[in-house]
Amino acid sequence: MRHLVSSFAALLAGAVFSNAAAADASYTMADYGRVVKIDAHLHLHNVAPAFMAAARRQNFKALTINVDYPDFPPLDDQQQAAIELKQQFPQDIAWAASFPVDGSDQPAWLPATRHRVDTALKAGAVGVKVWKNIGMGLRGKDGQLVMIDDARFKPLFDDFARRGVPLLGHQGEPHNCWLPLEQMTVNNDRAYFKAHPQYHMHLHPEMPSWEAHMAARDRLLAAHPGMRFIGMHLASLERDVGELAAFLDKFPAAVVDVAARIGQLQHQSHKDRERVRRFFIKYQDRILYGSDIAQAPGQDGAALAKEAEGVWRMHWRYFNTADSFKVADLDKPVTGLALPRDVVDKLYRKNAERAFPGAWEAKP
Numbered sequence: 578m579r580h581l582v583s584s585f586a587a588l589l590a591g592a593v594f595s596n597a598a599a600a601d602a603s604y605t606m607a608d609y610g611r612v613v614k615i616d617a618h619l620h621l622h623n624v625a626p627a628f629m630a631a632a633r634r635q636n637f638k639a640l641t642i643n644v645d646y647p648d649f650p651p652l653d654d655q656q657q658a659a660i661e662l663k664q665q666f667p668q669d670i671a672w673a674a675s676f677p678v679d680g681s682d683q684p685a686w687l688p689a690t691r692h693r694v695d696t697a698l699k700a701g702a703v704g705v706k707v708w709k710n711i712g713m714g715l716r717g718k719d720g721q722l723v724m725i726d727d728a729r730f731k732p733l734f735d736d737f738a739r740r741g742v743p744l745l746g747h748q749g750e751p752h753n754c755w756l757p758l759e760q761m762t763v764n765n766d767r768a769y770f771k772a773h774p775q776y777h778m779h780l781h782p783e784m785p786s787w788e789a790h791m792a793a794r795d796r797l798l799a800a801h802p803g804m805r806f807i808g809m810h811l812a813s814l815e816r817d818v819g820e821l822a823a824f825l826d827k828f829p830a831a832v833v834d835v836a837a838r839i840g841q842l843q844h845q846s847h848k849d850r851e852r853v854r855r856f857f858i859k860y861q862d863r864i865l866y867g868s869d870i871a872q873a874p875g876q877d878g879a880a881l882a883k884e885a886e887g888v889w890r891m892h893w894r895y896f897n898t899a900d901s902f903k904v905a906d907l908d909k910p911v912t913g914l915a916l917p918r919d920v921v922d923k924l925y926r927k928n929a930e931r932a933f934p935g936a937w938e939a940k941p
């Protein structure tokens with residue numbers, strides 16, 4: 578009996594020990610399907626039940642983001658698809674609206690845009706996205722590019738700050754865009770800018786610098802200190818976690834997502850894995866997981882689901898395990914960060930729920 582009691586005590590002590598260790602321990606690939614996750618940056622263009630069923634099987638919820646991007650369906654169609662998705666999958670989907678900037682130098686633009694945003698928020702949008710067409714496409718009457726801190730947008734962003742509407746901002750491009758192809762740090766940037774020389778800023782020195790885009794975005798945030806801001810794509814500060822840390826320190830109301838910039842993090846992991854890991858632990862309340870998976874025109878849900886699962890599992894492996902494995906962005910294998918479970922729970926769910934309160938609840 579005595580022996581049994583002490584064994585039981587030892588067992589209990591072991592259980593307590595493993596609970597204490599659990600928060601610090603990492604998830605494994607076996608946990609991938611079990612843990613509830615949010616992909617806070619993707620682009621769905623129709624209801625795609627096969628995709629939604631696959632996402633649900635993998636315990637993934639999502640934020641689908643409307644973007645005024647010529648390769649995507651018209652904004653009104655994107656919004657209608659988002660509303661239908663939310664109606665059919667209220668606990669799995671949330672959506673962010675956007676607005677066109679053409680004609681933003683005309684007096685009618687501001688009231689029309691306010692109306693458009695109000696309508697979207699009433700229809701369930703949980704935030705509003707601005708894209709790189711501001712800063713890289715839209716031109717003023719003087720022929721100059723209009724930056725994100727332009728006076729024409731100020732009344733709108735004043736509204737957002739006052740009403741607590743999250744602004745999702747994608748300004749500029751990855752820093753690689755301003756480098757010659759051979760100096761780019763990841764293969765997908767090199768392939769993209771090789772195929773799209775019109776967007777490769779290294780070839781267009783007359784266009785604003787990367788620094789100019791970052792400065793305009795920072796002036797916008799400085800002018801709206803309380804505005805809830807989600808810097809898409811690591812706020813285009815993907816080249817260095819030190820620069821990103823300085824941004825997060827400077828703007829305490831800002832958070833960032835990792836969408837489409839995980840390759841640049843993996844590139845930094847090659848050089849100093851511990852530095853990247855320490856960044857994720859120190860800023861564990863400020864970073865949202867997102868994939869930037871985008872539904873291609875006419876792509877059916879099953880095909881999209883297949884593509885998404887590969888991407889999602891690769892990302893999970895990088896953030897959660899210490900495996901060394903090959904990724905398409907890099908020529909050499911990368912070693913995963915093996916982040917603690919509580920950090921991953923924030924990265925993959927809790928930070929998105931805080932950035933977009935109530936977004937994945939069923940609304941009456």
Ligand SMILES: [Zn+2]
Nearest residue numbers: 618620836869
């Ligand atoms: Zn995107």
